Amino acid sequence: MNLNATLIAQLIVFLGLCWFTLKFVWPPIAKALDERADKIAEGLAAAERGKSDFEQAEKKVAELLTEGRNQVSEMVANAEKRAAQIVEDAKIQAASEAARITAQAKTDAEQEINRAREALREQVAFLAVKGAESILRCEVNEKQHAQMLGALKQEL
Numbered sequence: 001m002n003l004n005a006t007l008i009a010q011l012i013v014f015l016g017l018c019w020f021t022l023k024f025v026w027p028p029i030a031k032a033l034d035e036r037a038d039k040i041a042e043g044l045a046a047a048e049r050g051k052s053d054f055e056q057a058e059k060k061v062a063e064l065l066t067e068g069r070n071q072v073s074e075m076v077a078n079a080e081k082r083a084a085q086i087v088e089d090a091k092i093q094a095a096s097e098a099a100r101i102t103a104q105a106k107t108d109a110e111q112e113i114n115r116a117r118e119a120l121r122e123q124v125a126f127l128a129v130k131g132a133e134s135i136l137r138c139e140v141n142e143k144q145h146a147q148m149l150g151a152l153k154q155e156l
Contacts, residue, residue: 127155 131152
Protein backbone atom coordinates (compact mmCIF):
# COMPACT_ATOMS: atom_id res chain seq x y z
CA MET A 1 0.00 0.00 0.00
CA ASN A 2 1.03 3.43 -0.74
CA LEU A 3 1.41 6.19 1.83
CA ASN A 4 -0.24 8.76 -0.37
CA ALA A 5 -3.27 6.56 -0.95
CA THR A 6 -3.58 6.02 2.78
CA LEU A 7 -3.40 9.75 3.41
CA ILE A 8 -6.00 10.47 0.75
CA ALA A 9 -8.26 7.72 2.05
CA GLN A 10 -7.91 9.06 5.56
CA LEU A 11 -8.57 12.58 4.28
CA ILE A 12 -11.72 11.39 2.50
CA VAL A 13 -12.89 9.52 5.60
CA PHE A 14 -12.09 12.56 7.77
CA LEU A 15 -13.97 14.92 5.45
CA GLY A 16 -16.90 12.47 5.31
CA LEU A 17 -16.91 12.28 9.09
CA CYS A 18 -16.80 16.08 9.34
CA TRP A 19 -19.63 16.43 6.83
CA PHE A 20 -21.70 13.74 8.65
CA THR A 21 -21.02 15.40 12.01
CA LEU A 22 -21.91 18.87 10.72
CA LYS A 23 -25.00 17.60 8.90
CA PHE A 24 -26.51 15.13 11.37
CA VAL A 25 -24.78 15.29 14.78
CA TRP A 26 -24.00 18.96 15.26
CA PRO A 27 -27.51 20.45 14.65
CA PRO A 28 -29.23 18.44 17.44
CA ILE A 29 -26.38 19.24 19.81
CA ALA A 30 -26.50 22.94 18.84
CA LYS A 31 -30.28 22.88 19.15
CA ALA A 32 -30.03 21.30 22.62
CA LEU A 33 -27.40 23.87 23.62
CA ASP A 34 -29.56 26.73 22.32
CA GLU A 35 -32.63 25.41 24.16
CA ARG A 36 -30.58 25.06 27.31
CA ALA A 37 -29.25 28.61 26.89
CA ASP A 38 -32.82 29.86 26.31
CA LYS A 39 -34.03 28.05 29.45
CA ILE A 40 -31.17 29.52 31.44
CA ALA A 41 -31.93 33.00 30.06
CA GLU A 42 -35.62 32.56 30.86
CA GLY A 43 -34.71 31.38 34.36
CA LEU A 44 -32.46 34.41 34.89
CA ALA A 45 -35.16 36.72 33.55
CA ALA A 46 -37.73 35.07 35.81
CA ALA A 47 -35.35 35.47 38.73
CA GLU A 48 -34.94 39.16 37.90
CA ARG A 49 -38.71 39.58 37.60
CA GLY A 50 -39.15 37.73 40.88
CA LYS A 51 -36.55 39.90 42.52
CA SER A 52 -38.17 43.09 41.24
CA ASP A 53 -41.63 41.78 42.22
CA PHE A 54 -40.27 40.94 45.67
CA GLU A 55 -38.81 44.44 46.02
CA GLN A 56 -42.12 45.97 44.93
CA ALA A 57 -43.98 43.74 47.36
CA GLU A 58 -41.61 44.77 50.15
CA LYS A 59 -42.22 48.43 49.29
CA LYS A 60 -45.96 47.87 49.24
CA VAL A 61 -45.82 46.03 52.57
CA ALA A 62 -43.77 48.87 54.05
CA GLU A 63 -46.32 51.40 52.75
CA LEU A 64 -49.21 49.33 54.11
CA LEU A 65 -47.48 49.01 57.49
CA THR A 66 -46.88 52.75 57.59
CA GLU A 67 -50.48 53.42 56.62
CA GLY A 68 -51.69 50.91 59.23
CA ARG A 69 -49.55 52.51 61.92
CA ASN A 70 -50.88 55.93 60.95
CA GLN A 71 -54.45 54.66 61.11
CA VAL A 72 -53.84 53.01 64.48
CA SER A 73 -52.29 56.18 65.92
CA GLU A 74 -55.18 58.18 64.51
CA MET A 75 -57.66 55.76 66.09
CA VAL A 76 -55.83 55.96 69.41
CA ALA A 77 -55.86 59.76 69.25
CA ASN A 78 -59.57 59.74 68.45
CA ALA A 79 -60.24 57.30 71.29
CA GLU A 80 -58.27 59.49 73.69
CA LYS A 81 -60.23 62.55 72.55
CA ARG A 82 -63.49 60.66 72.96
CA ALA A 83 -62.47 59.46 76.42
CA ALA A 84 -61.55 63.01 77.44
CA GLN A 85 -64.89 64.23 76.07
CA ILE A 86 -66.76 61.52 78.00
CA VAL A 87 -64.90 62.46 81.18
CA GLU A 88 -65.70 66.15 80.64
CA ASP A 89 -69.36 65.34 79.97
CA ALA A 90 -69.45 63.21 83.13
CA LYS A 91 -67.88 66.05 85.14
CA ILE A 92 -70.40 68.54 83.78
CA GLN A 93 -73.26 66.16 84.45
CA ALA A 94 -71.95 65.43 87.95
CA ALA A 95 -71.59 69.16 88.67
CA SER A 96 -75.14 69.87 87.48
CA GLU A 97 -76.44 66.89 89.48
CA ALA A 98 -74.55 68.13 92.56
CA ALA A 99 -76.00 71.63 92.06
CA ARG A 100 -79.48 70.16 91.69
CA ILE A 101 -79.07 68.01 94.82
CA THR A 102 -77.67 70.99 96.73
CA ALA A 103 -80.57 73.17 95.61
CA GLN A 104 -83.03 70.43 96.57
CA ALA A 105 -81.35 70.06 99.97
CA LYS A 106 -81.52 73.84 100.53
CA THR A 107 -85.18 73.84 99.55
CA ASP A 108 -85.86 70.92 101.89
CA ALA A 109 -83.93 72.64 104.70
CA GLU A 110 -85.88 75.88 104.17
CA GLN A 111 -89.13 73.94 104.23
CA GLU A 112 -88.09 72.22 107.47
CA ILE A 113 -87.11 75.58 108.96
CA ASN A 114 -90.49 77.03 107.92
CA ARG A 115 -92.29 74.03 109.43
CA ALA A 116 -90.31 74.37 112.63
CA ARG A 117 -91.09 78.10 112.74
CA GLU A 118 -94.76 77.39 112.18
CA ALA A 119 -94.73 74.76 114.91
CA LEU A 120 -92.92 77.19 117.22
CA ARG A 121 -95.42 79.95 116.40
CA GLU A 122 -98.27 77.61 117.16
CA GLN A 123 -96.67 76.64 120.48
CA VAL A 124 -95.97 80.30 121.35
CA ALA A 125 -99.55 81.24 120.47
CA PHE A 126 -100.84 78.33 122.51
CA LEU A 127 -98.66 79.30 125.47
CA ALA A 128 -99.67 82.97 125.16
CA VAL A 129 -103.33 81.99 125.10
CA LYS A 130 -102.76 79.62 128.03
CA GLY A 131 -100.90 82.34 129.94
CA ALA A 132 -103.63 84.87 129.22
CA GLU A 133 -106.22 82.34 130.29
CA SER A 134 -104.30 81.67 133.51
CA ILE A 135 -104.07 85.39 134.20
CA LEU A 136 -107.72 85.95 133.54
CA ARG A 137 -108.82 83.05 135.79
CA CYS A 138 -106.92 84.28 138.72
CA GLU A 139 -107.63 87.51 140.37
CA VAL A 140 -105.63 90.49 139.43
CA ASN A 141 -102.57 90.34 141.61
CA GLU A 142 -99.16 91.72 140.73
CA LYS A 143 -97.20 89.03 142.51
CA GLN A 144 -99.14 86.23 140.93
CA HIS A 145 -98.89 87.91 137.50
CA ALA A 146 -95.13 88.24 137.91
CA GLN A 147 -94.84 84.59 138.95
CA MET A 148 -97.00 83.49 136.01
CA LEU A 149 -95.01 85.58 133.56
CA GLY A 150 -91.78 84.15 135.01
CA ALA A 151 -93.14 80.62 134.59
CA LEU A 152 -94.20 81.52 131.04
CA LYS A 153 -90.70 82.79 130.30
CA GLN A 154 -89.30 79.53 131.60
CA GLU A 155 -91.54 77.54 129.29
CA LEU A 156 -90.56 79.61 126.27
